[in-house]
Amino acid sequence: MARSADSELETRFERLFLAYQQPILNYLYRMVGDLSRAEDLAQETFVKAYRALTRLPHDANERAWVYRIATNTARDWHRRHRLIQWMPLLDNDTDSKNGNPAGNVVEAQAVEQALSNLPPKYAAPLVLYSVQGFSTAEIAEVMHISQSAVKVRLYRARKLFREVYGRDGR
Numbered sequence: 001m002a003r004s005a006d007s008e009l010e011t012r013f014e015r016l017f018l019a020y021q022q023p024i025l026n027y028l029y030r031m032v033g034d035l036s037r038a039e040d041l042a043q044e045t046f047v048k049a050y051r052a053l054t055r056l057p058h059d060a061n062e063r064a065w066v067y068r069i070a071t072n073t074a075r076d077w078h079r080r081h082r083l084i085q086w087m088p089l090l091d092n093d094t095d096s097k098n099g100n101p102a103g104n105v106v107e108a109q110a111v112e113q114a115l116s117n118l119p120p121k122y123a124a125p126l127v128l129y130s131v132q133g134f135s136t137a138e139i140a141e142v143m144h145i146s147q148s149a150v151k152v153r154l155y156r157a158r159k160l161f162r163e164v165y166g167r168d169g170r
Contacts, residue, residue: 013050020066021046023132027067030127031074041077045070064141067134071124071142078120114165122157125150 024045029038048069056065115123128134128142136154140147 009053013053016049016053016062016066017046020063024066024070027127027132028070028074030131031071031124032077037077041070041073045073048073061138061141064134064138067128067132067138068142068144075120110165114161117164118157118160122153122160125153126157126161129154 021042025038025042028041028045029035032038032041045066049066052069056062115126118126125139125143128139129136134142136147136150139150143150145153
């Protein structure tokens, strides 16, 4: 009986890991701005997820749950290091669309700079919504705030982002 439960846990974790390993790594990379650090935090996230998986109901939103663990892991790291860096909101694969790679690098740096000037409580929902494709309900679950608070933060984040981004003459 115990072997069956262990096997089920291993299978469930493997499925969860395969589904979310790369998206979580991408998310954490945007949160910390360093690939090596993001890899470490992703590993820590999945260790925490594995340890807590037995307490997760089978009908729970696994995506939001894993992102909540990743968000808390990144927050803890930021708190420990008092360093807040946010990566570009624009994906690099959009660079090839307009045919000007040098201009796109400048654009990505401007976006990165603008994001780094946003408070984390605004940058996190903006990245989750705009880059990761989360719904406001999922962001609320990840950040442990109400859905209306997410909408307010997204509104303020966009407004602040436009103001900061506009200062660079764009």
